[in-house]
Amino acid sequence: MAFVLPNLPYAPDALEPYVDTTTMTIHHGKHHATYVNNVNAALEKFPEMKSLGIVDLNKAVGTDAIPKEIATTVRNNGGGHFNHSFFWKVMTKPSNSNGPSAELKAAIDKAFGSMEAMKEKFNAAAAGRFGSGWAWLGVKADGSLGITSTANQDNPLQQVADEKMIPILGLDVWEHAYYLKYQNRRPEYIAAFWNIVNWEQVNDNFKAASGGGMPAL
Template sequence: MAFTLPALPYAFDALEPFVDATTMQIHHGKHHQAYVTNLNNALDKFPELKDLGIVDINKKVGTDAIPKDIATVVRNNGGGHWNHSFFWKIMTAPTNSNGPSDELKAAVDASFGSMDVMKEKFNAAAAGRFGSGWAWLGVKADGSLGITSTPNQDNPLQGVADEALLPVLGLDVWEHAYYLKYQNRRPEYIAAFWNIVNWEQVSENFTAAKAGSPPAL
């Protein structure tokens, strides 16, 4: 079964003034669509892989389950499809979130000391990722929260990741995610991101991750 571009859960201008409508239109309709198209084209060569869901495809990146001649394409575009499908859902209009759940707040405090410290560490991971990539907050194997970053369209579900996590929050720091509005001011974009985090969705992701499941897309 072919993968398809998911609809955004809000209007293109819903994240204004922190993320502009033009960026959202291009990011969703051009960049994300390209990942979907390229992934489908690669899997056309190996129809037996088409029934795998996008989570399983990402988990098999870096293993022999993905044939070598499409391994790089699947890593980049399967990662890009999962990452963006996840990313759209963890953002919302600036006034549409009441903050993290008590359970998530407690986990953040236990792992980092406070929400402010967590944000500082997350911001540092996002700002410090050289070139294109992502920053992630997720649940580690021991149940605690951790922060990591990945290059390009890699994510912590993949076997190639430096640190395995079940993601609960992620930020795209590719230039196409912010350059029209912020130009080279990546730290300003990262700071603005916290104004549009959908904490209800992040809290749901945390509950699922604590139970050992990746977030539903």
């Protein structure tokens, strides 16, 4: 079955003033749509792979399960489809952004010392990613929280990732995600992101990941 572009879970202007309407419209309707179209085109050549969902497809990146002929296309575009499907859901209107659950807050405190310390480490991962990529907060194999960054459209589910984990929060730091509003001021964009984090979704992601499951896309 072919992948489809998911609808945004809010109006394109819902994240104003932190993410502008034009960026959201182009980011979702152009960039994400292109990833979907490209991964579908690649999988047309190998119909036996069409039964894989987007999570399993990403978990297979970096393994022999992906034919060499389409390995790069799947990595870039299958990664882009997962990453953006995940990203839209971890953001919400500023007034709807509440905070982590008691369970997630306790895990954050245990792993990083405090919420502010976690944000500082996450922000550093996002700001320090050279070129295009992502920053992630996730649950590692031992059940603890970790922070990592990935290049381009890689993510910590893929075998190519430096540090593997189940993501519960992610931030896109490709220039197309912020340049119309923030130009070269990536740290300003990163700081603004915390005003629109959908903590209810992140809490659900944490609960699923802590049980070994995957966040719902």
